[in-house]
Amino acid sequence: MRRTMPEIKAIFFDQDGVIVDTERDGHRVAFNRAFESFGFDVRWDVPKYHEMLQVGGGKERMRHQLRTGGFGREIPPDQEDALIAQLHQCKTDIFIEMIERRQLPLRPGVHRLMQEACRRGLMLGVCTTSAERAARSILEGLLADMHFDLVLAGDVVNRKKPDPEIYLLALEKTGLRPERCVVVEDSSNGVKAAKAAGMNVVATVNDYTRDEDLSLADIVLSCLGDEDGPQAELIRSRKPWKIDGIVRVTDLVNYFQ
Template sequence: MAEIKAIIFDQDGVIIDTERDGHRVAFNKTFKEFGFDFEWDVDYYYELLQVAGGKERMRHHLHTKGFGKEIIPAEEDELIKKLHRRKTEIFIELIKEGSLPLRPGIKRIMKEAMARGLKIGICTTANEKAAHAVAYEILKEVKFDFVLAGDVVKKKKPDPEVYLLGLKTGNLKAEECIVFEDSKNGIAAAKAAGMNVVVTTNRYTEKEDLSKGDIIVTCLGDPEGEKGELIKGGRGIDYNGVLWLDQLTAYFAGISS
């Protein structure tokens, strides 16, 4: 029977709904600053997420819908770069000022881990500055054992490299960890590293094939706040809309025995 010794989190979409409440909002603030009279709403941004990369999304919008004013083709590349640079600055500002709400149950389960002496880590391929701002500003009450982000690895998820580095950094075995993910690529990365995976869905990943996750819920849930819904797994867990760390450690210790 493997004892659970660590919980490890992806960042975007797991700790914070960064696409909806962070990047999208930062893009809209940037457009307004630059004098453009349009915004990306939640549904349209979901469509844009099918285009990989922030600069590429802006270029796609420019070429399909326009910016509401003429953009000289020779100046397009420089404008896109300026917009994206400012958008990143605003995104970091949103994090540092605490404007991005944590997803339900995140801080609670981290505090439960601290109380039990479990290691806590973040393994994300998101921007390193953003990841550190989330870990050390928004979640400054939490003691992280490692935060691995940005270009710390060469291969992005679904490659398991970032999770394998997490195991090495934390001196952990795969079966000793519970990973919290939200996407098909993230689940594939954690599973390829041999880890247990709890999936929390969100607006932008709920239509993906998340079936490789061991337990799938809409969110971790809070006793006095938003409750989650169990979609898959968790057999034997007395589930009432909140996943507790004690339940998860017992569950995964049991299935690994």
């Protein structure tokens, strides 16, 4: 007899690279402008930023740069924490200004899938280690018509992905069992975090993550797809699955039954 799995009750989205393709033309640019404004001789080109993405969290990336490559001048150890905080605040201000100017559009299918989830009565959540101010700016500026039941961002957890802490917190706050949740991620670290929390995982790749090891994800896609925009291409799934270029909530619910 075929075992019936619990029906999906929630969809949680990562932000950077999932809701908005922020990394290459958003965060990277903002980091570089912040370095420049502080007079630091640091510039992350596209390949270098790909390397930096293996470090979870913006402040952590800046600290990694300081300790491995430096900022072009000596920084006293007792000033590191304050400097990193100021530098990250500057970077966040620049990034939010880019969002407010609509320079970073939503990824294909994100808004549509969220609308479908709301109509079906599913919980919607965002789980990101990006700064809370930046996360709120994206949600309020680009997804103002959506109701989010849960938004976890910034320093709400101590450990960054691939640690599952942020997703375990999501389960704690919603009271849901992990098998009732679908997480949309884009990176190996994000997939590992969600899987370690016991959740179902869909990965939508981007320029930075398409070559990462996403083998733990249940489904790997090019994007979620829009009828009047880019179509979703199935890269891999754990079991046979067909899509017509558009990933719908019904498709996900049926897949994870």
